Structures are given as C-alpha cells and as structure tokens.
Amino acid sequence: MIETAPITEKAVIVGLINQNQDEKQAKEYLDELEFLADTAGAEVLKKFTQKLDVPNAATFVGPGKLEEIGNYIKVMEADTVIFDDELSPTQLRNIERALDCKILDRTNLILDIFAKRxxxxxxxxxxxxxxxxxxxxxxxxxxxxxxxxxxxxxxxxxxxxxxxxxxxxxxxxxxxxxxxxxxxxKQKATQRKNRGKLVRVALVGYTNVGKSTIMNMMAKSEVFAENKLFATLDTTVRKVVIVNLPFLLADTVGFIRKLPHGLVESFKSTLDEVREADILLHVVDISHPGFEEQIDTVNETLKEIEAADKPTMYVFNKIDAFTYVKKDEDDLTPSTKENISLQEWKNSWMAKNNTPALFISATEKENIEEFKRELYEEVKKIHSQRFPFNDYLYDITWEED
Structure with missing residues (x-):
C-alpha cells in the first residue's frame, strides 16, 4: 500500500489588540499561535488583528472584520480559522454560520496538539x-x-x-x-515512594525552551526533543550522578500562556513530579523576545499547582541565539531588550531576584560545567541533611569533564 503525505490545512489566525495586550504583545501572541498551528500541521496564510476594548459577545471580532476574514478565506480557499482566545459556544456557533468553515479557538488547538503528542x-x-x-x-x-x-x-x-x-x-x-x-x-504515587530518599530535581519552564535537551545532556538519555511546542507530554525521570552525588531528574510538560484550565486539572497527576520535587530548574529561553512574560506564566502555573515556594534555580538557555545590539554613544533613545548585554541581564537578574541563575547553551554545551557545579551544590545541601553519615561523599575536588 502506498502511503500518502497528510494534507496540510490552510489556516488564518485572528487576535485582538485591547487593554490587556497592546499591538506588540498581540503580534507575539499571534506568532506563538502560528507556531501552535504549525505544530498541529497547518499552514498559516494570514494573521488578522482588530482593536477592540473587549471581544464582541456574538462574533469575537466586529461584523466588518468578520466579513473581511470571510472574503479572504473564500479567495484563498482556506480550510480553518483559528482564534487566539477561547470562544464561547455562542461565538463559535455564530462565527461558523458566518464563515462556513472549520473554526478553532486556542484551547481547541492546544487540545488537538496534546492528543497528537x-x-x-x-x-x-x-x-x-x-x-x-x-x-x-x-x-x-x-x-x-x-x-x-x-x-x-x-x-x-x-x-x-x-x-x-x-x-x-x-x-x-x-x-x-x-x-x-x-x-x-495511585500507581504513580507508589512508584515515587519506591524511589527512596534520593533528592528530586524537576525541569520546569515554558514549552520549547530546551528542557528535554538539558535532560538528554545531563542523563545521557534519549528523551524526544525537537523544535516544536509540547514535544514532551509524559514526565520522564532519570537517575543522574554529578561527580559522585546521585539524584533524580524529571522532565515535565511545558507550560504556555492561556493554558486551558481543563488541561491543568487533567495533568495535575503528571505535575506531581513538580510538586514533590526538592529543587526546581526553571528553564528560560533567553533568546525569546517575550521571555520575561514566559517566566511570569510559568510562575503563575506553579502557584496554581502549589509548587511556587520550592528552591528554584533559573537556567537561561539558548545564549547562543541571544542577540545584542550595542547602541551608539550618541543615541539618546531609550534602551530596549536588544540593547542589553548578556552580562547586564545576569547582573540585573541576580540583583533583582536573589536566586541562583545560570546562562547556558544546552545544544552548544556552553557554560555547562558552571551549571553542573551550581546544581551539585544545591543538591548537596539537601542530600547532606538526609544522609548525614555520608560526609565522605562531599570531600571532593571538582574536575571538569
């Protein structure tokens, strides 16, 4: 039997500019929605935005914008229209009647990707x-x-x-x-109990920041990792040894802004690895223009699952993709994120948050030894309390691989 390649759906995506998200944020959100659509197997033909204080209760966007979208999809023969917010049942029904094509909202799209993964x-x-x-x-x-x-x-x-x-x-x-x-x-809880008292470390972070790549590097395992959103759904736990200190490292599902509440509820058991961890490694893609907002999104989700008070190390990944544009000395315009160097980011972050922060590239193996040293020291603090008679373990001289 000859296998045929899956047909790529043609889609347009729609978002709003309002008091909660300005034009720049709306663009970032639609870029992310496009990435979600690509992950699901759709080709995005066009992005539509409209300035509205609040979404139209009947059709999300105004009637004029809806007509504009309808005309475009007829000409381009698009299959699907994807909205960047969750639509009410009324909005879904009205939009489908007006556009006569498949209508998805952000929640539905994420659920589809999760089902695929x-x-x-x-x-x-x-x-x-x-x-x-x-x-x-x-x-x-x-x-x-x-x-x-x-x-x-x-x-x-x-x-x-x-x-x-x-x-x-x-x-x-x-x-x-x-x-x-x-x-x-219950089965998972039994498995966790059987792991004994070993220190548990959990990788957390926004989706597609490189958690699985770090897991593969640390555990020398082959956890699935690719440049797609939600590449990892199932929690993977591996035993890791740094020098002579063993601990458990867990790779978890990535978070995302506007994550459907039903998914958070359904995946709470998967996130038990996060709740029961001793240390969190909060991985951040520093090359992403909205990484600070991504940090806030992850922290809000950690609060939601009651895991925000754990010892946390921030791991700023993908420094190889970080861009820095040095301003001319006579340029008096306000600095933007692109005008701040990596060292300036590091100094400001450490001063502002008083938490350990490492800047690495997991793919290029940059600053990995420093990362291992810092993680070793954090694990050792807890390990020495649980196993006070193993002092000989900690009397070592650090040697780089």
Whole structure:
C-alpha cells in the first residue's frame, strides 16, 4: 500500500489588540499561535488583528472584520480559522454560520496538539478527559451523533433528544476517565515512594525552551526533543550522578500562556513530579523576545499547582541565539531588550531576584560545567541533611569533564 503525505490545512489566525495586550504583545501572541498551528500541521496564510476594548459577545471580532476574514478565506480557499482566545459556544456557533468553515479557538488547538503528542495510556487518558470537558458545554454547536455506549430498551428516557443522549454519554465517559486517572495516580504515587530518599530535581519552564535537551545532556538519555511546542507530554525521570552525588531528574510538560484550565486539572497527576520535587530548574529561553512574560506564566502555573515556594534555580538557555545590539554613544533613545548585554541581564537578574541563575547553551554545551557545579551544590545541601553519615561523599575536588 502506498502511503500518502497528510494534507496540510490552510489556516488564518485572528487576535485582538485591547487593554490587556497592546499591538506588540498581540503580534507575539499571534506568532506563538502560528507556531501552535504549525505544530498541529497547518499552514498559516494570514494573521488578522482588530482593536477592540473587549471581544464582541456574538462574533469575537466586529461584523466588518468578520466579513473581511470571510472574503479572504473564500479567495484563498482556506480550510480553518483559528482564534487566539477561547470562544464561547455562542461565538463559535455564530462565527461558523458566518464563515462556513472549520473554526478553532486556542484551547481547541492546544487540545488537538496534546492528543497528537500523547503516547502513553496515562497521557492519552488525561488528554481525552480534557477534550470531553471542553466538548460538554459546546454540544449545542457540535450536535454530533456520538458512539452509543449505553442505549436500547429501558435505557432511553421518554422523548430524550439526541443532544441529551450525547450529554449523558459524555458525562459517563468523563466519570470513567476520572476513575482511570485515580487508579493511574495511585500507581504513580507508589512508584515515587519506591524511589527512596534520593533528592528530586524537576525541569520546569515554558514549552520549547530546551528542557528535554538539558535532560538528554545531563542523563545521557534519549528523551524526544525537537523544535516544536509540547514535544514532551509524559514526565520522564532519570537517575543522574554529578561527580559522585546521585539524584533524580524529571522532565515535565511545558507550560504556555492561556493554558486551558481543563488541561491543568487533567495533568495535575503528571505535575506531581513538580510538586514533590526538592529543587526546581526553571528553564528560560533567553533568546525569546517575550521571555520575561514566559517566566511570569510559568510562575503563575506553579502557584496554581502549589509548587511556587520550592528552591528554584533559573537556567537561561539558548545564549547562543541571544542577540545584542550595542547602541551608539550618541543615541539618546531609550534602551530596549536588544540593547542589553548578556552580562547586564545576569547582573540585573541576580540583583533583582536573589536566586541562583545560570546562562547556558544546552545544544552548544556552553557554560555547562558552571551549571553542573551550581546544581551539585544545591543538591548537596539537601542530600547532606538526609544522609548525614555520608560526609565522605562531599570531600571532593571538582574536575571538569
């Protein structure tokens, strides 16, 4: 049988400029949405933006902008329109009627990527639960005839409509998936207990910042890593030894702004590795223009899962891709991020946050020895408390590989 390449969908993406996000931020968000679309397998033909104080309650954008989008997709024969915010069921229904094509919002797109990336039974169950929780309030728009797992004589109420049947089926599936996750969570908890008292370190950070690359470098393993969003869904734990000090290193799912709440809820068991870690390595892509906002997004998610108070080392990765444009001495315009050198970033970060911060390139192996030294010292603090009779372990002379 001859395999054919999957057909690439043609898409346009839509975002708003408002009081919560200015024009520059809106552009960054749409760039990220384009990356999400690319990860899902779509080609973005055009980006549409509109200035609105608040989204239009009926159609997200105004009627004029909606007509402009409709004319464009007819001419270009686009398949899909993707909106950068979660759409209400009413907005979805109205936009579909107006544009007569597939409509996705950011949440739906992320869920699709997660479904594509899920490999293990655990990840697949978590994604499926989030998908059904997203689908439930939107049944009036979907009205698809779901596979009947219950029905027949004595099972259908008098006068039950198709949508009521579908709603009952979904509620049953949500209940079963939650039960499955409870069982899986118990198994995972048992596995964690069996690891003993070894110090646990968890890699956390925004999606696509290089966590899996760092994991592969430290553990000499082959965790899947590529330049795509959400390359890693399942938590991977490896034993790592620096010089003579063993500890456990966990690679976790990346965070993202506007992460669907249902996904956070579904993936809380995966994020138990973060909650139970002794040290967090917060990996940051310093080459990304919005890396400070990404840091805030990760910290907010850590608060949400009650893991924000843990000892944290900031690892600023991808320094090889960092760009620095030195200003002329007679240039009196205000400095931008591009005008701040790496050393200035380091000094300001250390002074402002009073936390360990390392600047590395995992792919180019820059400053890796310094990174290992700092991590060794942080692990040693906890290890020496748990194993006070192993003092001989720490009396070593550091030698570079």
């Amino acid at each position: 899920a490999k293990t039974a655990h990840a697949k169950t978590q994604v499926e639960l989030a998908q059904y929780q997203y689908l439930l309030p939107r049944l009036t728009r979907m009205w698809t005839h779901l596979e009947r797992q219950r029905g027949g004589i004595g099972m259908r109420g008098p006068g039950e409509t198709q949508i009521e049947t579908d709603r009952r089926i979904i509620l049953d599936k949500i209940s079963r998936l939650k039960d499955q996750l409870i069982k899986i969570d």
